[in-house]
Amino acid sequence: MTFSSPQPTPVSNAEGRNGNYPGKGIGEPVGVAVLGKGTVGTEVLRLLAEFSDNLAQRIGGPIEVRGVAVANVDKHVGSPEVAGIEVTDDARSLIAREDVDIVVELIGGIDYPRELVLEALKAGKSVVTANKALVAAHADELSEAANDAGVDLYYEAAVAAAIPVVGMLRRSLAGDQVQRISGIVNGTTNFILDAMATTGMSYADALAEATRLGYAEADPTADVEGHDAASKAAILASMGFHTRVTYDDVYCEGITKITAEDIDAARQSNQTIKLLAICERLVDASGETTGVNARVHPTLVPNEHPLATVDKSYNAIFVEAEAAGRLMFYGNGAGGAPTASAVLGDLVGAARNKIHGGRAPAENPYANYPVVAFGEVDTRYHINMTVNDRIGVLADLARTFSESGVSLSAVRQEESGDGAHLIVVTHAAQEKRLQGIVDKLAGHADVQAINSVIRLDA
Amino acid sequence: MTFSSPQPTPVSNAEGRNGNYPGKGIGEPVGVAVLGKGTVGTEVLRLLAEFSDNLAQRIGGPIEVRGVAVANVDKHVGSPEVAGIEVTDDARSLIAREDVDIVVELIGGIDYPRELVLEALKAGKSVVTANKALVAAHADELSEAANDAGVDLYYEAAVAAAIPVVGMLRRSLAGDQVQRISGIVNGTTNFILDAMATTGMSYADALAEATRLGYAEADPTADVEGHDAASKAAILASMGFHTRVTYDDVYCEGITKITAEDIDAARQSNQTIKLLAICERLVDASGETTGVNARVHPTLVPNEHPLATVDKSYNAIFVEAEAAGRLMFYGNGAGGAPTASAVLGDLVGAARNKIHGGRAPAENPYANYPVVAFGEVDTRYHINMTVNDRIGVLADLARTFSESGVSLSAVRQEESGDGAHLIVVTHAAQEKRLQGIVDKLAGHADVQAINSVIRLDA
Numbered sequence: 001m002t003f004s005s006p007q008p009t010p011v012s013n014a015e016g017r018n019g020n021y022p023g024k025g026i027g028e029p030v031g032v033a034v035l036g037k038g039t040v041g042t043e044v045l046r047l048l049a050e051f052s053d054n055l056a057q058r059i060g061g062p063i064e065v066r067g068v069a070v071a072n073v074d075k076h077v078g079s080p081e082v083a084g085i086e087v088t089d090d091a092r093s094l095i096a097r098e099d100v101d102i103v104v105e106l107i108g109g110i111d112y113p114r115e116l117v118l119e120a121l122k123a124g125k126s127v128v129t130a131n132k133a134l135v136a137a138h139a140d141e142l143s144e145a146a147n148d149a150g151v152d153l154y155y156e157a158a159v160a161a162a163i164p165v166v167g168m169l170r171r172s173l174a175g176d177q178v179q180r181i182s183g184i185v186n187g188t189t190n191f192i193l194d195a196m197a198t199t200g201m202s203y204a205d206a207l208a209e210a211t212r213l214g215y216a217e218a219d220p221t222a223d224v225e226g227h228d229a230a231s232k233a234a235i236l237a238s239m240g241f242h243t244r245v246t247y248d249d250v251y252c253e254g255i256t257k258i259t260a261e262d263i264d265a266a267r268q269s270n271q272t273i274k275l276l277a278i279c280e281r282l283v284d285a286s287g288e289t290t291g292v293n294a295r296v297h298p299t300l301v302p303n304e305h306p307l308a309t310v311d312k313s314y315n316a317i318f319v320e321a322e323a324a325g326r327l328m329f330y331g332n333g334a335g336g337a338p339t340a341s342a343v344l345g346d347l348v349g350a351a352r353n354k355i356h357g358g359r360a361p362a363e364n365p366y367a368n369y370p371v372v373a374f375g376e377v378d379t380r381y382h383i384n385m386t387v388n389d390r391i392g393v394l395a396d397l398a399r400t401f402s403e404s405g406v407s408l409s410a411v412r413q414e415e416s417g418d419g420a421h422l423i424v425v426t427h428a429a430q431e432k433r434l435q436g437i438v439d440k441l442a443g444h445a446d447v448q449a450i451n452s453v454i455r456l457d458a
Numbered sequence: 459m460t461f462s463s464p465q466p467t468p469v470s471n472a473e474g475r476n477g478n479y480p481g482k483g484i485g486e487p488v489g490v491a492v493l494g495k496g497t498v499g500t501e502v503l504r505l506l507a508e509f510s511d512n513l514a515q516r517i518g519g520p521i522e523v524r525g526v527a528v529a530n531v532d533k534h535v536g537s538p539e540v541a542g543i544e545v546t547d548d549a550r551s552l553i554a555r556e557d558v559d560i561v562v563e564l565i566g567g568i569d570y571p572r573e574l575v576l577e578a579l580k581a582g583k584s585v586v587t588a589n590k591a592l593v594a595a596h597a598d599e600l601s602e603a604a605n606d607a608g609v610d611l612y613y614e615a616a617v618a619a620a621i622p623v624v625g626m627l628r629r630s631l632a633g634d635q636v637q638r639i640s641g642i643v644n645g646t647t648n649f650i651l652d653a654m655a656t657t658g659m660s661y662a663d664a665l666a667e668a669t670r671l672g673y674a675e676a677d678p679t680a681d682v683e684g685h686d687a688a689s690k691a692a693i694l695a696s697m698g699f700h701t702r703v704t705y706d707d708v709y710c711e712g713i714t715k716i717t718a719e720d721i722d723a724a725r726q727s728n729q730t731i732k733l734l735a736i737c738e739r740l741v742d743a744s745g746e747t748t749g750v751n752a753r754v755h756p757t758l759v760p761n762e763h764p765l766a767t768v769d770k771s772y773n774a775i776f777v778e779a780e781a782a783g784r785l786m787f788y789g790n791g792a793g794g795a796p797t798a799s800a801v802l803g804d805l806v807g808a809a810r811n812k813i814h815g816g817r818a819p820a821e822n823p824y825a826n827y828p829v830v831a832f833g834e835v836d837t838r839y840h841i842n843m844t845v846n847d848r849i850g851v852l853a854d855l856a857r858t859f860s861e862s863g864v865s866l867s868a869v870r871q872e873e874s875g876d877g878a879h880l881i882v883v884t885h886a887a888q889e890k891r892l893q894g895i896v897d898k899l900a901g902h903a904d905v906q907a908i909n910s911v912i913r914l915d916a
Contacts, residue, residue, distance in 0.1 A: 344633020358816010
């Protein structure tokens with residue numbers, strides 16, 4: 001294979017151009033260390049072999065895997081993806097090898113990969129990671145290390161796998177002002193909610209089905225409680241608003257309380273319940289940005305909205321920007337191959353920079369907007385309660401809203417067995433004020449039960 | 459404004475790093491020449507002023523517009539977007555200015571912008587263009603000039619405005635193998651087809667409506683005959699398959715022959731007619747790539763397909779890649795602001811590279827697959843004809859297909875006034891063979907008329 005393609009690329013980096021560290025000449029191999037060999041790591045190694053000639057042409061030199069670090073060497077030695085590749089349990093020594101230019105971190109967890117990634121960056125290696133929890137928790141420290149060394153830190157695969165939303169926020173929308181990002185970024189919960197909506201089954205049954213089919217892990221907590229989506233929301237908000245938003249800044253509510261009745265009520269009102277990650281830039285009356293907020297919660301989405309039609313375990317991200325308008329990106333948000341596709345895209349970028357010089361645009365929190373607590377943000381509530389069926393109860397309960405300055409957009413009362421079902425949809429009001437109303441309603445003598453409170457996509 | 463953000467960026471390019479031409483230091487202004495001040499140019503200038511502080515932070519130095527070149531200076535002097543900016547009809551001198559680092563070409567047409575862009579690239583200026591016709595016709599020459607100079611040539615805005623499909627193919631999918639791209643890439647024709655489908659109106663009425671609302675130009679030829687979409691197909695195929703595909707390589711058929719009856723028949727069979735740009739990598743039985751093809755034609759899309767739901771003047775691009783699977787991108791594919799968003803995203807990229815070094819991945823046709831003529835490609839036909847209503851006619855006509863080795867997937871016969879309506883849907887077969895059958899049918903004694911031939915998304 002030769003690199004004298006029809007496209008001459010006269011600018012080599014051989015004299016030393018990747019940050020403060022030596023670059024590579026055209027045609028020189030770029031050395032890669034892969035940390036972790038789970039589903040994604042295995043697929044990355046497989047595709048690196050399958051696509052090697054193509055990748056070399058796109059990069060300007062071949063990728064050479066110097067070694068794969070795993071916890072248990074015996075478990076992996078002899079598997080076809082590591083044929084001819086060193087397998088080690090000493091990740092640190094692998095990273096430190098002089099012929100390793102780029103480290104691909106696919107271990108998962110936070111503390112141990114954090115140490116390894118920092119070590120790699122400090123040694124002048126660019127890093128590609130799929131680790132959303134790590135990035136959402138420690139973006140500051142990792143970015144600083146990457147910037148100090150002048151190397152790349154890529155993490156497209158950390159959000160929605162092969163849907164290139166990180167790259168889009170980093171680059172394509174770099175000349176625009178992002179106003180809002182709302183996305184279905186967790187395939188497991190979307191599968192569960194979609195199964196409930198399609199079949200009428202309960203949450204428990206849908207979770208069992210998701211587990212059986214491999215969409216949910218044995219311990220599904222991170223998915224169903226929204227933690228996974230919250231990490232992604234933090235990354236999207238940070239990128240989109242040029243402001244550091246970490247996992248701890250993200251309000252997070254999962255889907256475990258959603259009932260078949262909620263799903264059914266949503267359908268009757270021509271809506272669908274989705275677990276959304278919502279990142280918004282808050283503006284005052286004059287249009288000035290006052291802060292940003294990121295949150296994850298079940299949300300009623302009108303059926304006409306493109307996000308409502310995203311079924312099964314698919315992901316989709318909806319972005320609103322001042323000039324670009326509304327954009328949507330849709331695809332597989334998880335799985336070995338789609339995640340590996342994103343990792344390889346990043347790896348090609350990092351390797352190109354080793355050879356041709358330059359750095360990818362890093363996370364750049366220059367705007368430094370205040371991160372506004374969820375309680376201060378405007379939301380809308382859909383409240384379903386069972387109330388005593390007596391004359392005047394509706395007026396009485398409506399007063400609870402008006403006394404707090406919250407106006408109602410819809411009220412529906414239905415006969416039920418012992419009392420009446422009352423469904424109230426509010427106009428937009430401060431989240432903490434709405435929460436306060438729900439607390440009052442819960443203590444109201446005429447309210448037998450608050451059956452559900454679900455927010456609308458405000 | 460200072461550039462000592464929380465993110466130190468130690469690598470400056472002041473010593474000279476953009477190709478063979480001097481780079482800029484951090485905080486130094488990047489000089490831009492804007493060629494053309496139509497809808498997009500005006501919006502670019504407006505947003506450059508509005509976003510200037512943000513862009514400077516993202517780039518590492520401010521953008522300074524050195525001048526705007528227009529055909530008629532008097533027409534533009536005094537308009538607010540050029541306050542304090544030189545307006546000239548001498549584009550060449552503006553490009554040649556030493557303090558111009560990047561040229562933004564928004565003139566349109568082919569020959570004149572081609573000369574200007576080549577001149578700019580040869581003088582070491584990076585170029586951002588929204589000119590799909592120019593890129594689709596002359597990508598080879600332009601890429602070569604950019605590569606020789608080691609500068610950037612960006613054209614995200616040339617395809618589907620702010621939908622970042624060029625960037626996605628260039629970067630996000632750089633580690634994957636694209637198999638197929640099918641997209642609605644022309645807003646005018648999608649508006650017309652959608653209006654016909656929604657209201658039942660004729661093509662002529664829908665075109666008139668599109669013209670009245672500003673979705674169609676006074677001379678709509680480039681849109682309705684598919685030429686605009688064909689340019690975009692050439693660009694998408696070139697990027698996606700790493701193979702030079704030019705406008706002349708793209709088979710092109712517009713929507714002018716689509717009737718209200720065609721639209722109605724599609725609806726009855728649970729399909730929608732869309733003008734698709736289709737780019738495919740052709741593979742043999744062993745999976746080896748044998749070539750690529752790009753084409754534009756009206757296409758029957760099943761209503762369950764995400765592309766079927768793309769309404770009004772929206773664009774959407776559906777990409778299938780080996781590892782990533784199916785991805786879809788959706789948004790405004792035209793208009794001043796969305797196109798300007800894409801131009802500014804490119805401009806930020808090009809300006810970053812002037813300051814921080816490096817080059818964006820250029821079009822790279824290393825794979826150099828044969829571009830296969832449309833006649834050789836497999837397609838599927840939906841043929842609607844009026845035939846004599848006599849015993850045996852169906853068997854007779856069916857033989858025309860079987861004799862050519864084409865099998866049928868569906869046949870529907872309906873009574874009509876003078877004869878019978880016969881609708882035939884074929885299985886996949888070579889385009890030229892299917893075309894040959896249609897020619898035979900047209901000359902068949904029992905065929906009164908071929909009412910329409912529309913391809914299915916094979």
